[in-house]
Amino acid sequence: MSGTSAGGAEITYRDAVREALREVLQQDPRTFLMGEDVGRYGGCYAVSKGLLDEFGPERIRDTPLSEAGFVGAGIGAALGGMRPIVEVMTVNFSMLCLDQILNTAATIRHMSGGQFSVPLVIRMATGAGRQLAAQHSHSLENWYAHIPGIRVVAPATVTDARFMLRTALLDPDPVLIFEHVMLYNMTGSLDPAADPVDIDRAAVRRPGRDVTLITYGGSLWKTLVAATELAGQGIEAEVIDLRSLRPLDDATITASVRRTRRAVIVDEGWRSGSLAAEISARIVEQCFWSLDAPVGRVCSAEVPIPYPKHLEDAALPQTPAIVAAARSVVGR
Amino acid sequence: MSGTSAGGAEITYRDAVREALREVLQQDPRTFLMGEDVGRYGGCYAVSKGLLDEFGPERIRDTPLSEAGFVGAGIGAALGGMRPIVEVMTVNFSMLCLDQILNTAATIRHMSGGQFSVPLVIRMATGAGRQLAAQHSHSLENWYAHIPGIRVVAPATVTDARFMLRTALLDPDPVLIFEHVMLYNMTGSLDPAADPVDIDRAAVRRPGRDVTLITYGGSLWKTLVAATELAGQGIEAEVIDLRSLRPLDDATITASVRRTRRAVIVDEGWRSGSLAAEISARIVEQCFWSLDAPVGRVCSAEVPIPYPKHLEDAALPQTPAIVAAARSVVGR
């Protein structure tokens, strides 16, 4: 997999996240990274390797296994004037701190009548593909994208991995960054024009006129492969990378769908209640009269993700299913 | 508000839930009720008042404030041959036990290759309307309805409150029952024909030909009022009470929408990522060619629910908004 955009420097997604962390840690003394094994171990996915030596244990802060405790502490530290970056190893574990995110981080600004903001960034690994089975493989971005009071982004390219963090830290409200586990090893070239990046807008990663494929995170690359395949079959697919899952960039989506008149959403979440459902509902609300076919969804099968490769593959959205869904809405 | 169906005995929703509990406790010695203040206090919403005296503290088990602990203990007890009914006071607090529900209760059957089932019932209060503000008022049924491996139901009538529990307890898999806080004081008449009830099927609560209004739980009654109002304006709305949120009863929904060709979903959850989005997406997938208008959604405003009555009212789906949405899809 290669996340190449323009002709910038080649870098892995993992290194791009690390460079982003280094930069903000160097530039803003209020910033620190906190989470399980971010320091001495170097990060569960080796993202923060080397940062402990550079910034010391106060700012690269290893925590006990206390997700609610340290995420809550991140909220408190943000209220106290710091700019914490909290890492939750995997979205499945974030169930243990969801109370703090929903009931405090997302809510305190409203509850306090606008007195307190929570300038906190939470990074989480998400997604399947590494055969980690039923408790380490889910994609629950949709749940977070449901919560008023927070912002949710999903960098799919090395450029977004490299530059979204800085913008997220400038945000006075909590920002959740979802990093798909299958992207860390991906190499791509940094877009030199991307800095500073907005984190609000979707990006058209491939223009096309026949159908709009809407996706984000790890599924972007499968979708681009599908688009290439479709092109070989005479179908020009436009591929939208949502980038921001909350708020959703309706303008980019509707502009494209009004033009292509057909849409398929590719989302690694379980189908029922997926983010894809929300996008489908919005497309219907906003583009109904332009639609020439029902909106398609390619999502994960509704099963805790199984361990064996063939079953894991079967559970997740794959290129052939995307191609098939696109062909089906295009009608050829 | 009155939840009247056929001409059975008058009962409040609260008493209906209590009678359901009494019945299963009497009939099955493996059954017990566990949760915060279910015993000596009589239940946060007075649902279990009197049961401690009748069944004793082992079976009406007051727990410490340890949501993860006692929900997890409920899962373990179910695995160990009991039929626990666990009460979580309010859906907001269930964030604290979501790990146990998602990562264990819903998953263990699959992870174990089908060896272990979890015959557990979890009851939760949900919803707003009592001016309980930003940490006690949410409707997160959509999150639970997203989880493979569990069943989610929402009794909206006294009959369902009375009879769904028994069926839920017969289920070998976890069943979550959501009770809307505004329903407890509602009086209705028990449908004598409803016993035993299925918990899979949606119910048409009002037939109509012009538009299908799809809802569940606390919003059913507002929707029925809206339907009456619409009838006064010459629009005959069919009202579907979903009853089961997972699985969704596609057959009932699509049969209705194919007939009325128009649909509005009323859902107290926040709009983005709501259960309404899923239903809208399904309708588009299954009835696109029958639709004469975009599918409408009436949901809660995306704000932690505010305390003052006028703002709480403004945040929630209300009858005028339902009427307006129905008129808009009907085009008059």
Place this chain on the structure above:
Amino acid sequence: MSETSDPKVHLTRSHVRALYQEMLRIRRFEEKCAELYTQEKIRGFLHLYIGEEAIAVGVMQALQPLDAVVATYREHGHALARGIEMGRVMAEMLGRQDGCSRGHGGSMHIFDAATRFYGGNAIVGGGLPLAVGLALADRMQGRPQVTVCFFGEGAVAEGEFHESMNLAALWQLPVLFVCENNLYAMGTALAISESETDIHRKAESYRMPAAAVDGMDVVAVETAARRAVEAIRGGAGPVFLECRTYRFRAHSMFDAQLYRSKDEIEAWKAKCPIEHLRAWALQAGSLHAEDLTAVEADVLAELDAAVAFAEASPWEPVERLLADVMTPEAPS
């Protein structure tokens, strides 16, 4: 009244008067709240602190203006003792725009940036991680401040308590944990919620210094709090204070108090912290009868003004429903 050898508590006439007045302010304020509740001017959950005033008042004496406070849903007393204007607190109770949280939160969600009062948290245990983070921010920024965190003995059973205690002790953070042990969590007596009922002994398992103090004795509380805060400010790490107390009223306005006896309530009422201080002060000659009359008059005047201010305050306009969900000046 306990004698104190601590030089920091000077029982001057003016100090004794202040302690008395502060407690009386809370008492009269809450009695008025109960009245306004029956008039339906206050709605939602209302948790009165009556009987426990010595704790908030005693502890607040030990704080500096820049110290931080985290409290629970039973926090009117803390808000008043911390110095938030009574009118603004009352306006919050009524849900008015001049409420300290613009009326968004009501009784359970009092916030005030000026006094670093961070709620007002209705998730039991939810404030503890926040306190850890506030203290972490102070420590990382080299500020000599202390964060005080109030919570009930019921919260001790929550996982968030455990995680927060460990983090604070592990990182030696400047937090004063004040457990208000009023023997009940709603209807659940301490012996039904904790295997170790001697709460302050639990702090030892985190190697955190702890003491139990008579929470009905404002001077004892002040003495213990001053000692603790001095140690914490000196860099000794967190301290745990268990204050033994009792709520004279029901848990909230919906509680029939089936779980405790009238005798028990009467026995504790005989230890009323206000009566207790009055009797001692009169006997010791610190206060005279005319002081008491003057204090009562002051308090009633303040209360009348507060109610008038609150009732005159406008409602938040419905147009502002979504205004405080996100910070307006968010970038991009």
Place this chain on the structure above:
Amino acid sequence: MSETSDPKVHLTRSHVRALYQEMLRIRRFEEKCAELYTQEKIRGFLHLYIGEEAIAVGVMQALQPLDAVVATYREHGHALARGIEMGRVMAEMLGRQDGCSRGHGGSMHIFDAATRFYGGNAIVGGGLPLAVGLALADRMQGRPQVTVCFFGEGAVAEGEFHESMNLAALWQLPVLFVCENNLYAMGTALAISESETDIHRKAESYRMPAAAVDGMDVVAVETAARRAVEAIRGGAGPVFLECRTYRFRAHSMFDAQLYRSKDEIEAWKAKCPIEHLRAWALQAGSLHAEDLTAVEADVLAELDAAVAFAEASPWEPVERLLADVMTPEAPS
């Protein structure tokens, strides 16, 4: 080897041989797993127990067939020592249909109904509430069974640990909590995760009897476990056992072990529980050289057969992807 005064541990030749053989089975099994991992026949996360075998083997000696076991993601040793066939465990590692979880779970999710082996839980701390519930079910049904719950010292920081300890102690449930203190949670040393590093002392704060034992000494573990299980079965309530041990290998197959020194690892390897027992048994004359050779041969034969069985086992057909999400015979 520790001397034991407990009459229950009879160090007969056959028992010593069995202990030795059980530990060696685990060791050789896992060495083979490491090999199969490099061959990419095992994928995902693989956590080896090498060095810690004395704990699982020692504790299992104290159990009856109907007792229950709850373990973690580092549970191959527990599964084998509990008596699950090696071939079925190996087939699970390979993700095959004859795996004890039909291959759905892999290394981290071993389950077996026949031996009441309830996982296999990859959420740190997630198994503890389950153990409480299993014990509750046994108690409520009047069965004289014990539930053993294994977890690492890292889990002690989790809220679920705290809630479970309190529930078990409060309700005096028949649980043996076995903390495998191997000094690290991934790369986080105990002193970085706990303010109280003497783990078994934490049990005291729940009033739970506790002991620390040399986890490198299988006889010491067996002795302590027998004593504890006897007490628990006799109705004494839960017991906590801290077994002090060390993992000789990396946390998982992705760990560069930056956080600990070679010297430390070597020092602990010198305490190898298998070497230790061998040396003692030879010296004491309990085992002879030819016994050791015979055991080694037995184990290798069993292992070869297990690998052959596993490799011959079919893959679960893709058609069964959704088969074990819900129980098929669900009513209605």
